[in-house]
Amino acid sequence: xxxxxxxxxxxxxxxxxxxxxxxxxxxxxxxxxxxxxxxxxxxxxxxxxxxxxxxxxxxxxxxxxxxxxxxxxxxxxxxxxxxxxxxxxxxxxxxxxxxxxxxxxxxxxxxxxxxxxxxxxxxxxxxxxxxxxxxxxxxxxxxxxxxxxxxxxxxxxxxxxxxxxxxxxxxxxxxxxxxxxxxxxxxxxxxxxxxxxxxxxxxxxxxxxxxxxxxxxxxxxxxxxxxxxxxxxxxxxxxxxxxxxxxxxxxxxxxxxxxxxxxxxxxxxxxxxxxxxxxxxxxxxxxxxxxxxxxxxxxxxxxxxxxxxxxxxxxxxx
Amino acid sequence: xxxxxxxxxxxxxxxxxxxxxxxxxxxxxxxxxxxxxxxxxxxxxxxxxxxxxxxxxxxxxxxxxxxxxxxxxxxxxxxxxxxxxxxxxxxxxxxxxxxxxxxxxxxxxxxxxxxxxxxxxxxxxxxxxxxxxxxxxxxxxxxxxxxxxxxxxxxxxxxxxxxxxxxxxxxxxxxxxxxxxxxxxxxxxxxxxxxxxxxxxxxxxxxxxxxxxxxxxxxxxxxxxxxxxxxxxxxxxxxxxxxxxxxxxxxxxxxxxxxxxxxxxxxxxxxxxxxxxxxxxxxxxxxxxxxxxxxxxxxxxxxxxxxxxxxxxxxxxxxxxxxxxxxxxxxxxxxxxxxxxxxxxxxxxxxxxxxxxxxxxxxxxxxxxxxxxxxxxxxxxxxxxxxxxxx
Numbered sequence: 001x002x003x004x005x006x007x008x009x010x011x012x013x014x015x016x017x018x019x020x021x022x023x024x025x026x027x028x029x030x031x032x033x034x035x036x037x038x039x040x041x042x043x044x045x046x047x048x049x050x051x052x053x054x055x056x057x058x059x060x061x062x063x064x065x066x067x068x069x070x071x072x073x074x075x076x077x078x079x080x081x082x083x084x085x086x087x088x089x090x091x092x093x094x095x096x097x098x099x100x101x102x103x104x105x106x107x108x109x110x111x112x113x114x115x116x117x118x119x120x121x122x123x124x125x126x127x128x129x130x131x132x133x134x135x136x137x138x139x140x141x142x143x144x145x146x147x148x149x150x151x152x153x154x155x156x157x158x159x160x161x162x163x164x165x166x167x168x169x170x171x172x173x174x175x176x177x178x179x180x181x182x183x184x185x186x187x188x189x190x191x192x193x194x195x196x197x198x199x200x201x202x203x204x205x206x207x208x209x210x211x212x213x214x215x216x217x218x219x220x221x222x223x224x225x226x227x228x229x230x231x232x233x234x235x236x237x238x239x240x241x242x243x244x245x246x247x248x249x250x251x252x253x254x255x256x257x258x259x260x261x262x263x264x265x266x267x268x269x270x271x272x273x274x275x276x277x278x279x280x281x282x283x284x285x286x287x288x289x290x291x292x293x294x295x296x297x298x299x300x301x302x303x304x305x306x307x308x309x310x311x312x313x314x315x316x317x318x
Numbered sequence: 319x320x321x322x323x324x325x326x327x328x329x330x331x332x333x334x335x336x337x338x339x340x341x342x343x344x345x346x347x348x349x350x351x352x353x354x355x356x357x358x359x360x361x362x363x364x365x366x367x368x369x370x371x372x373x374x375x376x377x378x379x380x381x382x383x384x385x386x387x388x389x390x391x392x393x394x395x396x397x398x399x400x401x402x403x404x405x406x407x408x409x410x411x412x413x414x415x416x417x418x419x420x421x422x423x424x425x426x427x428x429x430x431x432x433x434x435x436x437x438x439x440x441x442x443x444x445x446x447x448x449x450x451x452x453x454x455x456x457x458x459x460x461x462x463x464x465x466x467x468x469x470x471x472x473x474x475x476x477x478x479x480x481x482x483x484x485x486x487x488x489x490x491x492x493x494x495x496x497x498x499x500x501x502x503x504x505x506x507x508x509x510x511x512x513x514x515x516x517x518x519x520x521x522x523x524x525x526x527x528x529x530x531x532x533x534x535x536x537x538x539x540x541x542x543x544x545x546x547x548x549x550x551x552x553x554x555x556x557x558x559x560x561x562x563x564x565x566x567x568x569x570x571x572x573x574x575x576x577x578x579x580x581x582x583x584x585x586x587x588x589x590x591x592x593x594x595x596x597x598x599x600x601x602x603x604x605x606x607x608x609x610x611x612x613x614x615x616x617x618x619x620x621x622x623x624x625x626x627x628x629x630x631x632x633x634x635x636x637x638x639x640x641x642x643x644x645x646x647x648x649x650x651x652x653x654x655x656x657x658x659x660x661x662x663x664x665x666x667x668x669x670x671x672x673x674x675x676x677x678x679x680x681x682x683x684x685x686x687x688x689x690x691x692x693x694x695x696x697x698x699x700x701x702x703x704x705x706x707x708x709x
Contacts, residue, residue, distance in 0.1 A: 053518050066528035075518035077389050078527035079412050083382035090386020093370040097341040097392050109520050130375030
């Protein structure tokens with residue numbers, strides 16, 4: 001198999017002027033007002049195009065897109081919660097066999113799995129790990145809204161430290177979520193897949209280019225997309241993109257790529273804003289005390305420094 | 319013409335899948351299914367089978383992968399046992415409701431705990447209501463024939479349902495038997511390439527697995543149930559086709575020495591052959607005993623069954639699994655329920671035996687007849703008896 005760098009040799013970047021006009025994920029869905037996840041999903045779909053075969057895990061995006069009518073203009077399948085990666089690997093294997101045997105035409109279809117953070121970092125982690133390790137040619141998109149929003153805002157392993165959810169309520173014996181957010185992009189990268197990236201709907205052109213790269217490169221690709229959920233984060237529907245932008249500007253959610261094992265920063269945050277600015281816009285963090293915020297700041301800085309070191313070690317010319 | 323070979327039944331099963339030209343095999347190893355998937359992976363590695371072998375990381379992913387490949391329009395096979403089947407549980411229902419014509423060989427094994435790798439029917443009896451067509455093989459030849467038949471039925475556009483072919487772990491899977499292996503031309507004549515009516519095709523986009531709102535859920539389930547019920551005629555039709563092509567005849571319910579029989583054994587799977595020898599022995603001794611074997615378990619061929627037992631006074635239903643909390647095993651529980659609705663008058667004795675690989679001998683079947691006849695004559699309550707328990 002050719003390397004990701006080789007596959008991207010003649011890569012044509014999407015620019016604000018060349019954003020695809022197609023809408024593989026279209027009208028008729030029932031997402032909440034201000035949903036950052038459905039916006040990110042639409043951007044992903046536009047970047048992939050009409051040759052997408054989408055596989056959804058159970059979750060918000062599956063429910064809102066397929067009750068009464070479908071919002072998917074391309075082939076779509078939903079099977080269960082924890083198995084989007086396994087189903088996608090089956091779709092890919094099936095098509096591969098049929099193309100090789102001359103039973104169907106190779107139209108360059110792109111198999112893309114969509115799953116939330118619970119379906120990725122918790123219940124579906126094993127299936128994802130298996131599919132990444134086996135090397136199927138597919139792209140896995142984790143739309144991370146940092147809790148089980150579809151069932152009513154319960155904590156997942158991707159919920160950030162200190163966040164209030166319905167199963168991590170703050171109280172005299174609790175600060176809310178007591179554990180640090182699981183680092184899914186690093187877990188994906190540890191599988192030595194050709195392409196891993198993080199993306200944000202606040203940088204939509206960057207997001208779409210990453211998706212285009214992921215589906216261009218042969219083999220498995222993983223993209224982790226920060227997907228604000230005003231309903232679950234207790235913030236105004238008009239603030240979701242602002243929250244996504246602040247998460248990047250405060251180093252809470254750094255944007256980077258891992259191409260053939262080389263870490264590349266998409267955006268170096270030289271003058272970061274304090275994390276407090278990000279936290280204060282969301283009521284899920286409103287119970288946090290100054291010392292809690294100081295602790296979060298310290299860990300965010302440390303995580304970002306570690307990422308910078310990875311960049312320096314793996315991509316010294318950058 | 320096919321050729322008669324001595325072959326381990328697992329290998330014969332894999333060879334049959336190869337003759338059926340499967341496109342995708344997704345499986346996770348579990349004893350006693352392993353020889354089936356090992357052999358398939360060898361066939362793929364040797365270039366004898368042009369298929370994708372997907373060595374998934376669990377049975378849950380095996381069945382999920384199968385749903386994906388079947389949805390892509392590929393002929394899809396998997397195999398599992400016991401805990402593996404239990405791990406698939408969630409996806410088995412979805413495979414049926416999405417109408418995916420997956421074929422699965424289930425090498426029947428007991429369920430934990432305590433952990434046991436040996437044969438009984440606990441695994442499949444926990445999956446009775448998954449909406450799959452389910453058949454039981456008695457010997458290696460049946461495994462080969464039922465596997466070919468399974469693809470033929472599953473992919474029939476009037477059916478579009480997954481099929482599980484049950485074969486007893488070790489007792490069948492690990493035994494070398496004389497088997498008539500058909501030629502490729504014969505199989506091709508019986509089983510044409512899979513032409514799905516719908517698939518995940520960018521040229522004809524469809525959505526599969528949408529939400530079942532309360533307004534449509536009941537209707538969706540009803541449609542599924544009707545499809546399974548109506549598969550009965552197609553199953554028989556393709557057994558007739560198999561008889562024409564290969565010269566071997568199969569029926570949903572098989573009868574053995576049932577004419578004038580007062581007592582009938584009801585068996586499923588490989589134990590049936592031991593019972594046959596017990597029946598022969600008892601017939602020699604003048605006991606009017608016969609046997610009914612259930613080959614088609616889902617959809618249950620109730621009319622065939624009622625016809626097969628019509629002349630008998632007593633049934634001895636052999637169960638290879640337990641229904642804890644109910645005084646009968648799963649097969650007896652179901653048969654009694656269906657027979658009651660038909661107004662049947664037979665006394666139904668029920669014995670649970672052969673759990674976790676425990677051998678059941680010919681003499682034990684003779685004892686069961688004596689016990690059942692005595693209980694029937696005394697009008698004893700028809701509770702289930704566990705055979706050979708050391709107490």
